[in-house]
Amino acid sequence: MCGIAGYMGSGDVITTILSLLIELQHRGQESAGIVVATRGGEIHRVVGKGLVVEALNNEKISQLRSVDEIVGGIGHVRYSTSGGYLDSQAQPILVGDENFKMAVAFNGTIANFFSMAKLLGIVDADGDAKVLATFLFRLAKEFGNDVVEALKVLPHYVVGGYSIVVLTSEPRIVVARDPHGFRPLAVLHTGSDFYVASETAALDIVTGHLWRWREVLPGEIISYDGSSLEFTKSPISTPISPCVFEYVYFSRPDSVFNGVSIYVARVRMGEELAKAAPAMGDVVVPVPDSGRAAAIGFSRASGLPLEEGIVVNKYVGRGFIAPPRSREIISRLKYGFIKSVVSGRRVVLIDDSIVRGTTMRSIVRRLREAGASEVHVRVASPPFRYPCFMGIDVASREQLLAWRAMGLDEIARALNADSVGYNTIEGLRKAVGIPLICHACFTGLYPFKGLDADALEKMFIR
Ligand code: SF4
Structure with a gap:
């Protein structure tokens, strides 16, 4: 997942672009970057580590502001799913030659990037982003520097998921969603302005043109050169x-x-x-923020009162998308507990999902310390x-609580x-209400x- x-x-x-990235910050917190044309x-690029405000600090933004006649740009916030936490993987990635240059930023994962790297003659691939950008550039060269034609055939080579934005030296912005439509992407065109963002909420907030966006369709490619849309x-x-986990956790509500609507x-x-797994309790308490909307639904359907018993420190960051070594510290620092809500009560604790179980274990322990007489955990999605x-950082089954437990x-x-x-x-299908969704992390x-988890794992992990 990235933005x-x-x-x-x-x-x-x-x-x-800075404003759009800030509105997409929940999709990635490891690095951020902007390229302008x-x-x-x-083409000029700045990237850095951390949140948007740290990665793209005043010094870096001043560098960009010194460039004359900027007509367009693209940006990225990163949550690594491949390539670890390497600086070299910060996006947008620049590729090109003396005649044609382009910057590429994408959201997703390319599961077969090792085999794509082999086709390119790259022996030391350290992540999917560079491989995808280089591959797309080579394809564009074959089509006479035409990125649209390259994007049309790209799905033929890719196993995985991507929503992608490309800025070329023509200059032109080209955006696409893979034919499966795993990841979200939306555009907004008003007069001479063309905007693109991973999520519709970012477009609503930054442009002020509420609900004027249009989602990019699976397999669709949209190109804008400053005057015409193609x-x-x-x-x-x-x-x-499309990824059901976008509804469960990733996307903004x-x-x-x-x-x-998420x-x-x-x-x-x-x-x-509430129908599938009712609970005997006194109070419904959400794990904020991701369990909040599901807790409202659970409370409505069960008739149990809903109260905020846990307070989240928003400055700590999203535990799920943090690097593994930071997750335990994050889950400890992130939550505060309201004793008067939970003490002596049977708490029905609602969260969107349990992946590794690190955060939930810590929350249950601290609810008990705050005096909860019972804690009944209810999860809005099936066992992960x-x-x-195709875009989240869970590449091995051994990391998953529901895989390890019987x-x-x-x-x-x-x-x-x-x-x-x-x-x-x-229940999940009914809640989302669209017939075709990816639910592989729940069902395999x-x-x-012809590809199961074993085959994909072999392809992805070398
Ligand atoms: S496997 Fe799960 S997280 Fe990955 S794309 Fe499918 S639904 Fe989304």
């Missing part, structure tokens, strides 16, 4: 399989994905959860049992909870013909 953004138009390119075809579709088609889907997940190769009792023991209950796949059914 991508872009803008071409008559406004302040740098401020617009000038009217004359020069819409194309990759001829490589496949059944769509004020975003829309495939026409479905918030509404989460509330419905809570309602379905399989790794993802059943609900064992999971409850591992979390020190009185009981644990999960949503069902049917990957939307790639």
Whole structure:
């Protein structure tokens, strides 16, 4: 998972992209970068480590502001799914030769990047971003520097998921979603301004043009050169399989994905959860922020009162997308507990998902320390049992609590909870309300013909 953004138009390119990246900060906190293009075809790049405000500090932004005649740019916030936490993987990635240059930023994972690197003759590939950018550049060269034509055939070579934004030295911005449509992407075109962002909420907030965006369709390619928009579709088609985890956790609740409000889907997940795994309790308490909407749904459907018993420190960051060594510290520092809400009560604790179990174990322990008489954990999605190769950093089953544990009792023991209950796949489907979704991390059914978790793991981990 990462966030991508872009803008071409008559406004302040740098401020617009910075603002979009800040609104997408929840999608990646390890690095951020911006590349701008000038009217004359020069390309300038700044990247850095950490949050947008740290990575793109005043010094770096001043460097960009000294560039004349900027007409457009793209940006990226990174959450690494491949290539570890290497500086060399910070995006956008620059590729090119003396005639044609381009910058590439993407959200997703390329599971077969080692084999793509081999085709390029790269022997020391250290992550998917550089390989994808180099591959796309080579394809564009074959089509006479045409990125649209390159993006049309790219799905033929890729196993994985990507939403992508490319800035060329022409200059032009080209955006695309892979034919499966795993990751979100939306554009907004008003007059001479063209905006792109991973999530619709970023476009609403930054442009002020509420609900004027349009989601990029799976397999669609949109190109803007400052005056005309061009819409194309990759001829490589496949059944769509957007990531259900975008609804469960990744996306902001004020975003829309495939026409479905993330918030509404989460509330419905809570309602379905109350039916699938009811709990005897006195109070429903959400794990903030990601469990909040599902807790509203659970409370409505169960009739149990909803109260805020846990306070989140938003400055600590998202534990799930943090590097492994930081996760335990984050889960300790991130939450405060309201004794008067939980003390002496049977708490029904609602979260969106349990992946590794690190955070949940720590929350249950501290609820007990705050005086909760019982803690019943209820999870708005099914048990997370399989790794993802399309955009989240869970590449090995051994990391997953529900894979290691034999059943609900064992999971409850591992979390020190009185009981644990999960949503069902049917409940999740009903909550999201679109017939075709990817749910491979819950079921192991990957939307790639003939590829199971073992085959994908072999392809991805060398
Ligand atoms: S495996 Fe899970 S996280 Fe990965 S794309 Fe599919 S639904 Fe999303």
